[in-house]
Amino acid sequence: MTLRWRTARWVLLAAVAIVAVAAVSTYLTAPRPGGRLDPEATGPDGAHALVSLLRQHGVEVITAETIGDVQRAATPDSLVVAAQTLYLSDDDQLHQLASAPGDLLLIEPVGKTREALAPKIKQGKASSFGGGAPDCDLPEATRSGDVELGLTNTFEPVDDAQVTRCYEGAVVRYQDGGRTVTVVGTGDFMVNGGLLKAGNAALAMNLAGARSRVIWYAPQHPEGESPGTTGISDLLPKQVRWVVLWLALAVALLAVASARRLGPLVAESLPVVVRASETVEGRGRLYRSRRARDRAADALRSATVMRLLPRLGLTTGAAPQAIVAAVAARGGGDPGSVGHTLFGPPPGTDSDLVVLAHQLDDIERQVAQS
Structure with a gap:
């Protein structure tokens, strides 16, 4: 009984370890x-890859979910990266973003956002592309060189303002007092699916990593709403979760206790010797x-x-060519005849099948005696 319990314990521990490793691997590799x-998104349109690269190069990247987070994190030496989404349109939101200290990198803004x-x-x-x-x-x-921006908007200066235009106006920059404002007409070169094209990764890192502290603001939900979603598990009481967990553990223990244990091999005599x-x-x-001469010939040849x-x-x-060449070299036969015997078409009659069997025996005897 003690030996059986020890075996079951080790089996249970191994099963728990396997489940834990599988759960952790699934969590880490899940998109x-x-x-x-x-x-935080790892899909083609997300920016997780760029944010990870910036952090690997020593840039402090702070992800802001609300405009209040931007106000608290922004400093005169920081860079605010503001990406246009469906939830960046409120007047008060744009006013606070405009008054935030530090430089600004504006990604594919619409008219209202650009004006503010x-x-x-x-x-x-x-x-255009x-x-x-x-x-x-x-x-x-200039350090990035050629890039592939994809479909992008372009910009021009207002009233002869001093604006630096790159890539035919797809990337522009100007000074607004002590603040540097950079605007790009598209974010395709910054998303996960576009970084590997041409010099896109270099341009994205050069623009977004211009400062040692970056506040990334790409609102994914309206201001004041939680970004999380409520699932079925969130609606269940905690007691129910514990009951389900204990039931699963009980089923696992029952399966281990009732599992068939393999004993030593037993030699059994065959009922009939053929x-x-x-x-x-x-x-x-x-x-x-069944007149299966093709199957018979294939079995003999194989x-x-x-x-x-x-x-x-x-x-x-x-x-097959190498086998035919080796047999012909060993037995001294014609390669064409050897190939026809070993890999030719199936015989048409029973007598042809018998002839094929004799030819195969002759080839095998010649190779054995050579």
Whole structure:
């Protein structure tokens, strides 16, 4: 009884360890959903990859879920990255974002957002596929080189304002007092699915990593609402969860206790001993009754080839051409005749099948005697 309990205990511990490892692996590798440019989303439109790269290069990235988080985290030496989403449109929200200290990087803004946060620029020509060379003296762009921006908006200065335009206006920058405002017409080069194209990753890191402290603001829900969603498990009382957990544990213990235990191997005598010759004759009669000359020939050829391979120094994966060449070299026969015998078409009559069997025996004898 003690030995049985020890065995069951180790089995139970192994099962618990396997379940724990599987649960942790599933959690770590599961994709994290989210909207466009969400710093936590690992989908093609998320920005988790860029945020991770910035942190690996020593940049402090703070993800802000509300405009209040931006106000508390922003400093004169920080950079606020504001990505346009469906939930960045409130007037008070834009006013507070405009008054936040530090530099500003504005990603694909709509007209209302652009007028509130970047009033010195206006919409340029119609949206088009942008990229290529920067054609400007902006250090972040010149270090990045050619990029593939995809479909992007372009911008032009308002009233001859001093604005640096790169990539035909898809990336613009100007100074507003002591604040640097940078606007990009698209975020495709910053999302997870676009970083690997051309110099996109370099441009994204150069723009977003211009400061050692970055506040990433891409609101994914209306102000004041929790980003989390309520699932079925959240609606269950805690007592029910514990009951389910104990029931699962009880079922696991019952399964371990009731499992069939493998003992030592027991040798048992066969009820009937069938001679090998009788098995061969029975199979041959079965093939003959069904006129399965193709199956019979294939069986004969396969058995012959399998016996020849060790003698020829070949493996089971050898090509038919290599087998034919080796047999012809060992037996001195014609390669065409050998190939036809070993890998040719099935015989048409029973007499042809008998002739094929004799030819296979001759080839095997010649190889064995050579």
